[in-house]
Amino acid sequence: MNQSVLEPNGAEAERIADLALMLFGGAAIIFFGVMALAAASVWGGVSVRRAIASERMIVAAGIAFPVITLTALLFYSLWLMRANIQGNATPPAGRIEVAAEQWWWRITYVEPDGRRISEANELRLPVGREVELVLTSPDVIHSLWIPAIGGKLDMIPGRTNRMRVSIDGPGIYRGQCAEYCGGPHALMAFDVIALEATEFDAWVRGDVAGGSTETVRGRGIFEESGCGSCHAVRGANASGLVGPDLSRVGGRRTIAAGTLPTSRENLTRFIVDGQSIKPGNLMPPFGLFAAEDVDAISAYLMSLQ
Amino acid sequence: MTSTAERETAELPNPLPRPRDELRRLQAVWAIPEGWRILSAVNNSVIGYFYIGAAFLFFVLAGVLALLMRVQLAVPGNLFLDQESYNQIFTMHGTVMMFLFAVPAVEAMGVLLLPQMLGARDLPFPRLGAFAFWAYLVGGLVFFSTLFFDMAPSGGWFMYPPLTGSRFSPGTGADFWLLGIGFIEISAIAGAIEIIVGVLRTRAPGMSLDKMPIFAWTMLIFAVMIVFAFPAVILATMMLELERAFDWPFFIPDRGGDALLWQHLFWFFGHPEVYIIFLPAAGMVSMIVPTMAATPLVGYRLIVVALIATGFFSFGLWVHHMFTTGIPAMSLGFFSAASMAVSVPSGIQVFSWIATMAAGRLRITAASLFVLGFLFIFTLGGLTGVMVAMVPFDWQAHDTYFVVAHFHYVLVGGMVFPLFAAFYYWAPAFSRRALSERLGKIAFVLMFVGFNIAFFPMHIAGLIGMPRRVYTYPAGLGWETPNLASTIGAFMIAAGVLVFLLDLIRHLRPTVGASAGNVWNAGTLEWLENDVHAARSVPFVESRDPLWEDARLSADVHKGRYYLPGTVTGRRETIVTSAILAEPQYVVRLTGPGWAHLLAAIFTAAFFLLLTVKLVTAAIICGAVAIACVVAWAWDTDSPSAGDVDIGGGIRLPTYAVGAASHSWWAMIILMAVAGALYLSYVFSYLYLWTVRPQDWPPIAPLASHAGWIASAALLCISAAALWASGRSIRAAVPRLWLTVGLTVVGLLTLLLGLGADVASHWLAGLRPQHSGYAALVFTAGFLQAEIVAAVCIMGIFACVRILVGLTDGRRSVVFDNMVLLWGYGLGQGALGLLLTHGFPRLGM
């Protein structure tokens, strides 16, 4: 899995990675140049040191050289920013709303016809299609960062930020909250799954595949225990909006916003003792359930794909 | 050089023998209180020592916190620290390092070194300096100890709301941060005022600005930057505390506040802060390099330019920390340009040091090694600084370990390494023995190698995706190796610091009279033979390296052959000189040891800390006691003129000055600049919120009636008239002191009523501070004005009482004049407040 700036897989991230490599190269040359000059000033011969020991050298190395380099860099950086802005002139081919909440991601796919499909904690993106992410937060400041695709953008209560993303090839990438948001900020990540466009469309519009006969009991306990007052599952008696949408939770790679791999055991652990896995998360522990009941709920959740 | 100065120098050094008991009398008036009474000492050598000791204590404490974090992050999924502890620890590490170590440490170096370096006997306001120190120590210790009670703040050292608002941080941790740090910032400002006046007005005769040591230049610019930068964060902390305590919604977006307002104010302080810390450290390097290379500094003028340019440009960078908040592209480009501009002056300094090393021959001492280490680390940090100034790169690097690496390279490289160089360099001037070169070199190697092992891998960790401020991380992302390396490096640094501590224990023998002396053969005045009264006599300075220019200077100064070789008034005293040319103007008598300033510091700290835990009554009592202590301490500071005195060299100077000649007047002007900067930050906040939330402004919100501002303006006019008349009456040919007192009382009452009329008009119109961000800001104008009015009233009562008991009159008028200055400022601020809160909404924009 990749959360690296240096392995870009989207237009913006590629531009920045090129910039970064150029900066590293330039910085390395300048750094070794300055260190060589410093070494020569301490250990060099008389003639070398005499050449260094003048105000003219200070003006040349301390003013003239930086001015030329920095001017060039400024133009390059402004040109990159213009490239980004111009990219925004055309309307995006898709829109996904991402709201960061303490400490998970509420994701809503907005279809061209206006239909809204709720998901959470896993962002699926179509390859080769430019998508606009609409970034908000209802509580504190968070920041959305998927290094392989591009730079980060803060999610600030009271404001709406928009970010264009386009991804070059299918694959799985990792993103993480980059602005300290209290408590388990460290445990607020998500996976990005890039799918071919047709596959993506099919997935977004696909039905929830839950509710096989083995999991009827789990679904019953889930609905009766009031899980639905916080969580929503399409097609079940659960439409809560407080916590993450669980309609396809079994199909996600991780639970609790990138904290644990999705599995029946991990779901059980999280339901019974989520506070020790992700301290401070807003779901109270449900230790009252009998072991087989929680297991049934987990089995049911696993079936939601 | 003017011709009079040449004539004066011709008579110095004075070859005549000195009176026998002159030195004994000088030592007697400057004597340090014995035993535990040393706590009442105010002399810069003693307070400077305490100050550095305290700052170093906080460095070690915050360093231990860093080690705890490094243990936690050594391996993925570690359970060494729990999440809440880690969050508190990283918050405290940053806060303590910035506010309780870095700024106080450089201020402490200024307090310790400046008087000796400038040829003064002491700083101009010894008790103010001591007050600032004690307030910082008491406040800092209590603040740090909150960690032991699980009451420490956990919102990060940057304290971004809404996370730090009462909804998401209901405990008292955030309050400790806001009140505790706000209070320590006030202490830093007190120190800054003292340093500015000290540098500009108490230099040795002849030391014009172009002959001033670079360290003094850096301390001057450091202090001026504090004056303009700290008020922004003081305002921000005030507003956040008002929000938390009284529900004034400055930063709550649902109620017309704005979360980014905090970031603007915080970083308007926070970015200059980096240079506030760095510049004095660079100044230390500019002192150490010439001595170790045994040659004058190359590029003195260029360095002065670089320092001033840094002072300015660093205020144009604050949005540098907000590149990912989604603000418009042009602002980003604009701040990116300023970020580049500020890197040029740093380059100038680096190449000046290199040129100086080349001009002489660098002796490889422990101090030189720390300087070379600084050059290495700081250059690398500067280059990554240019990288994060590139907006697109910063979108990736921001809030990752790359930035953690960058600013540790800049701050540890730029400040801690020079500070250790300074410890090794200046220890012989303040200790009976020099520190050990061998232990120093061992400490350097451990710290230098450890630093690079600890922090270089963080660049990589950040680039491969590791965000900052995470208490744990998963395996499998490639973060394990760099993190383990960082932890190992951190312990190497700690080992280096331990070796240094061992060196201190074995070799540091603090003294103010019998130091090891000028072991490096340095050229500046702090290497004269010093006692608690600084040098025996005050030399006439003719060059930047006086000890190199005149081989006999040290001996002549020590034999009392220059100015002021004894005490001319029987009190502690120093020569006040003009700001630019350092021409002698008058002899100021300085205060000696006392307890009032110490009690004032303790009770001021108690006031703020008791407010934090909501013990309001106890807090108010402590506040009142603190004010009483300040009054008691101020009572005997304004000594009457003792006539003209002879300071030697054929110069007779007065012993009292009023107006712009008075050093006290300068301090008051600087205090007004602080208040003005605070108010301008407020005006910025008001206008800023208007640009983001215009929908909350009148006519949606109720607007005070015309009667309100007219009444308030009329009262301010009456107050101004009374101010003018009272100033005239005290200086009248036939002074009628009762008239002066009467006019002052009327003027202060109308000033108070003017404020009351303004606030009442908003209240009667139905506006309440809890309504919206707009409403809260309207009442903030009144809150800020109330602070000034309260200060003017206390000073006014103080001045009136002194007039009535005959201690203040038209000639001995400094107390009255200072009150008048602040009064005038209050009138101006009040008028500006009326224009803003009554006039601006009526513009109909």
Next chain:
Amino acid sequence: MRSVGTLGIGLWLAGPIIWATHFIIVYASESVACTRLDADSHSLIAGIATIIALASIAFIAVRSRAGRFRDTAFLRTTALTMNLLAFLAVTWAGIAAVLLPSCTGVG
């Protein structure tokens, strides 16, 4: 060195002071223009402010070199260097203002 008075100190620091003024004008006018006026008006304000700032720095640098600071090498060279740095900083800020469109996000 000789005394130059308060005005002299102001002139000495003219470059950085003009930089600061230019900075405030361009930054504040963007905030106001983009909420109250339109993007074009801001580009115009920024362009004009930059030209005026650069011209003032150049004018003061030439004048004070020959005038007030003539006798004192320290003041003359430091003032000149500060003017140079301020000129560069204003130029860079101006380049950013000209090359980037006002009032647009970058996301």
